[in-house]
Amino acid sequence: MADKVLMKGNEAFAEAAMRGGCAFYFGYPITPQSEIPEYISRELPKRGGKFLQAESELGAINMAYGAGAAGGAVFISSSSPGIALMQEGISFIASAEVPLVALNVSRGGPGIGGIQPGQADYNQVTRGGGNGDYKVPVFAPASIQEAVDILYGAAELAKYWQNPIMVFVDGIMGQMMEPVALPEQKPFSKPEDIRKERPWAITGYGEDDGSKNVVKSLRMQPDDLERHVEKLFAKYAIAEKELVSVESEGLEDADIVLVAYGTMARITKEAVQLLSARGIKAGLLRPISLWPYPYAEFEKINPEAKAVVSVELSMGQMVQDVKIGVAGKFPVGLINRTGGMIPTSLEIADRAEKIFKEGV
Secondary structure (H helix, E strand, O other): OOOEEEEEHHHHHHHHHHHOOOOEEEEOOOOOOOHHHHHHHHHOHHHOOEEEEOOOHHHHHHHHHHHHHOOOOEEEEEOHHHHHHHHHHHHHHHHHOOOEEEEEEEEOOOOOOOOOEOOOOHHHHHHOOOOOOOOOOEEOOOOHHHHHHHHHHHHHHHHHHOOEEEEEEEHHHHHOEEEEEOOOOOOOOOHHHHHHHOOOOOOOOOOOOOOOOOOOOOOOOHHHHHHHHHHHHHHHHHHHHHOOOEEEEOOOOOOEEEEOOHHHHHHHHHHHHHHHHOOOOEEEEEEOEEEOOOHHHHHHOOOOOOEEEEEEOOOOOOHHHHHHHHOOOOOEEEEEOOOOOOOOHHHHHHHHHHHHHHOO
16 A cells, blocks of 8 residues: 555645546636646646646636547546536536546635635536536545545546546545545556547547547537437436445434535534434435435435434535435435534534434
8 A cells, every 4th residue: 555645635636636647637726726726737747748727717618628529638626616617618528428527626605605615516516507418427525535536536437438527525625634645647648549548539630431520519400419418318327327426324223314425424423423422323324426326325224213414514405315315204404504614513413413302
């Protein structure tokens, strides 16, 4: 196992994406992820990759679209309002089936909001903020090491599915420091290997019969567009089965189950221990993939549980997926803070105990 090094979250994310084979980065600084373009601007050119600071998030996502369509392994990052500006481009990229690794280090909102952490981009990243029918797999790590591991494999995942892959963390994780084990650097793809590795890419070379690749999202004929969207959703149906990732504990005999993701899951895990000390058996269900959502995991919950509670840094967005997973079997509650306020484990435990005793 590699020796661990102490790294700031944002710098570890950047390092993991580069080591995972992402050779191109287009971005624009925005708190709380500005260390990512700063770090990559210094480190990526040393490895033979290309860094370009765009004039805006709109410019960045369209540069990413172009480089990805040409066969480049592309990484982009931003924070909440910046990701909002990129949503149209992400829809284009998903429609054109171009691989992309995207990272949202989210802040509080709506609007410009503040620079403190938040999880109120849940609907944005899981439902798609762009137009039309498309899906983006979304992963929400709970530690810097888990984020490194996910980002390291994200380029290959995006290439396999020919689709954007979103990694969703909050500003806490971007700004804190933890020891991480960094994986080995994967080689960047050479230009002469692009046609073999990504045969759909626009490379400037025709096939033997003189034909050329076309990467597009425009389809003027309704029947052609319908066939294309149905093809995309056949792919998404497979992804829904293969990309589900979840961690849970104590569901089978729980009196109450708390559902949380990202850094909130770490705080909630301590709240579960506090509840146990009070004689309340609490289970924890942590979705790692937010789309596809691990609905099947809810079937493991003790049928005698009093409630299932979503714990979020928002006014309640994941709670809708929790209700789908519960399927009417249990009352569903919400423990939340917003605006950049972070609940303590004691606050979560107290509110959960009240729900357990008084009901939702």
